[in-house]
Amino acid sequence: MASHGEAPLLTARGLTKFYGDAAVLQDLSFEIRSGEILGLLGPNGAGKTTTLHILLGLLKPTSGEVSFLGLSPLRDRVKIAEKLNFSSAYGSMPANLTVGENLDIMARLYRVSDAPARIRSVLELFEMEPLRHRLAGALSAGEKTKLNLAKSLLNDPLLLILDEPTASLDPDMADKVRQLLVRVQREKKIGIIYTSHNMHEVETLCSRVIFIHRGRRIAEGTPAEVLTQCSARTLEQAFIKMVRSGDLVAREEGS
Known part of the structure; x- marks a missing residue:
């Protein structure tokens, strides 16, 4: 478990990204500390991949900034690469x-x-x-x-960014990978940013979660806190409620 007295490994402040007039990410801020597994959750098109690319220095935000151990992913990629790594089920x-x-x-x-x-x-x-x-x-x-x-x-690495790491694995290997990640996180006290559509997996692994929808943060907290906020019994129920609520608000704002 992360200590709130520690300085964050990574801080994202006010991340916003526009493509033309379309806002893909809007004023997203969060921190992650050593020993945390932070779930970055949302439906397809929510802004998760854009966020990861900004954190890795692959994409420049329209506004906002990222700091990893006081370094900028855009200006200090070589130094950062020594202490940060990334894996995606869709990488090759x-x-x-x-x-x-x-x-x-x-x-x-x-x-x-x-x-x-x-x-x-x-x-x-x-x-x-x-x-x-x-x-x-x-x-x-x-x-x-x-x-x-x-x-x-x-x-x-001190910080590991994982994009749906178990998506292509059979159930047995997926379980082994989850156990391995927990072991590495506990032994090394690393921070992990984790995206997944498997809400049971997230509920089991993550110490804290952030839900984003249409580029905005709509909920944040421990899995238990998010369940309370949404009056839900599982993260899957909470996920569905928040997405449907966000879609309704978007339709009303656009009408």
Whole structure:
């Protein structure tokens, strides 16, 4: 559990993003501290991917700013890359390179010391050592997801950003990945920003959640606090209530 006396690992203030006249993100602010798993939730098109791209320095906000350990993702990407990593179920690595070759290249990019030992460690962690010499293009969808997750832990990050990390995994491996993330988070005290459409997974893993809809934050708190705010028994019920309520407000404002 994060200590509220600690300085945040990452702070986002007033993030807003326009494409032409269309607002994709509107005045989004939040913090994450060491030891927290923060769920960033919302329906497709809510602004989650835009938010992640801004946090990673891949996209410049129209207004607002992000600070990671006092550094800017836009100006200090090389320094930040040593202490932050990212994995997406929808990401891919060069198909014509083997699993081991991909991890070796990534270890160099992230300036990982003792790369051979770290590569061996993450391969064992995700039960992928037997696949070390297999081409990435020959992996199953679940194996590709595991490769992306293995890559995300290479540099022993302080902050991990995970975009639907279990989406392509079978139930057994998804459960193993969830257990692994909890173990790593507890042992290393890292912060994790986590997106998922699996509300049961979020309720189990996340110490705090933020719901965004149409680019705006509509709820924030522990899972229990959000359930109370929405008079719901599960996060799935809360999710549905908030999305429908937000759609109704949008229709009324547009009428």
